[in-house]
Amino acid sequence: MTIKHPFKAIVFDFDGTLAKLNIDFLHMRRAVLDAIAGYGVPTDDLKHLFVLEMIDAGRKRISAKHILSEEEYYRKAHALISRIEIEAAKDGNLFEGTKGLLLELGKRNVKTAVVTRNCYAALAEVFPDINEYLDVIMTRDRTKYVKPHPDHLRLTLSALGVPPKDAAMVGDHPMDIKIGKDTGTWTIGVLTGYSKAEELKQVGADVILDEAADVMGILP
Ligand SMILES: [Mg+2]
Incomplete structure (x- = not known):
């Protein structure tokens, strides 16, 4: 048509x-999964998510376990992906x-x-x-x-x-x-x-x- x-x-x-x-989404998702796993919560069932949804799902899971770490994690995860995006953009x-x-x-x-x-x-x-x-x-x-x-x-x-x-x-x-x-x-x-x-x-x-x-x- x-x-x-x-x-x-x-x-x-x-x-x-x-x-x-030229963003390496696989690398980005792995980095976020590692960040989530760093708070001692399971990540296996989050692997299929897009990265922003993965960050949000990680936040829920972390907040249920350690209330004080939630904001810190969220900031760290966003800083992490922004860094990867800006780095990728330099070669873009x-x-x-x-x-x-x-x-x-x-x-x-x-x-x-x-x-x-x-x-x-x-x-x-x-x-x-x-x-x-x-x-x-x-x-x-x-x-x-x-x-x-x-x-x-x-x-x-x-x-x-x-x-x-x-x-x-x-x-x-x-x-x-x-x-x-x-x-x-x-x-x-x-x-x-x-x-x-x-x-x-x-x-x-x-x-x-x-x-x-x-x-x-x-x-x-
Ligand atoms: Mg696109």
């Missing part, structure tokens, strides 16, 4: 969509077409935003002049709820002043498609990151593109 929709806003995931995905690069795409969308009066579970410092490391290219940058440290929670995208669209039906969510992960569908936007999967076309189709992506820069091809 192809769409020719006069989008008023396009919201992008960051890693694997606008920039090369925007995709070649990213700046051109964002400039072109701006010229056409299409608003742009980023919705990411990454932290702002890591984005600024890869993309120092990011504020000149995007209208809203909704990193995890700027929102209470993160993807796949629909409020992450809902609040971003409110900040842009664009209703979901006039917006598209673009991302490389099934979670990006899911948050778009749950919020009522169009959904566009890209193949520059985490997932294969079949996985993005399976969760219902309206369109699959090789890369984010190809978004220009589906505008009217």
Whole structure:
């Protein structure tokens, strides 16, 4: 399916969509599991979780056992993943077409935003002049709820002043498609990151593109 929709806003995931995905999530999850295990609570059944959910699950478990350690653990775990993200960002690069795409969308009066579970410092490391290219940058440290929670995208669209039906969510992960569908936007999967076309189709992506820069091809 192809769409020719006069989008008023396009919201992008960051890693694997606008920039090369180079965070070692396996390493990050292992580091968080080790931090949780350091408080003497079991971690075996937490292994399948995404890292932010793993940190929250660890917090619950630790708070049940040692009330005084909960806040300390939570701060440590977040500092740990931010450090890994910022370190990874030092070797990160925007995709070649990213700046051109964002400039072109701006010229056409299409608003742009980023919705990411990454932290702002890591984005600024890869993309120092990011504020000149995007209208809203909704990193995890700027929102209470993160993807796949629909409020992450809902609040971003409110900040842009664009209703979901006039917006598209673009991302490389099934979670990006899911948050778009749950919020009522169009959904566009890209193949520059985490997932294969079949996985993005399976969760219902309206369109699959090789890369984010190809978004220009589906505008009217
Ligand atoms: Mg991604």
